[in-house]
Amino acid sequence: QVQLQESGPGLMKPSGTLSLTCAVSGASISTSYWWSWVRQSPGKGLEWIGEISHSGTTSYNPSLKSRVIVSVDNSKNQFSLKLSSVTAADTAVYYCATAVEGPFQHWGQGTLVTVSS
């Protein structure tokens, strides 16, 4: 069973770069899955941020593309999210998730990131 665990700062200041990591267990990061990030602003719905394939191909939400980088660290079996120039609007619970044969079949527990001065 694939398990995902997010880690990162709970609080950060505006204009900074958000960095999150998702540790993967139960599967190799080099498996033919898609490794993704999804966020949920307080009281709102789910928003897909971006993803990376086992081969390193990336796809990003057009609304966030200019500020997002998703990368993989094969040696640590984890993948990461960097979101630059954050504002209060980026305050959200950030989930890592894995797409298997199409849909997200595995989700992390989520980590709350608050952007505030």
Place this chain on the structure above:
Amino acid sequence: QPVLTQSSSASASLGSSVKLSCTLSSGHSTYIIAWHRQQPGKAPRYLMKLEGSGNYKKGSGVPDRFSGSSSGADRYLSISNLQIEDEADYYCETWDSNTRVFGGGTKLTVL
């Protein structure tokens, strides 16, 4: 890119049945979708993948009370014998070659 439309809320009585809908935008009526359940304060949980034909494949451990069906651009999630733990937000998801999209979610209240 596809757009998914869900009703914002639904309600049904404990032990009864409910059918939630998710509608694909024009030009995307054949897309496969997935259903996810998000209980309060928890991460989403994958329920099933649902094809336009009505065929569906559930995730590991998903109870038999959950089933899927389709009609044209509409995709449905049916839940029978509603339990308290079914009170949650339900999201549909779809994808294509370089994007993923979620519906706005339906908040299900169990009366």
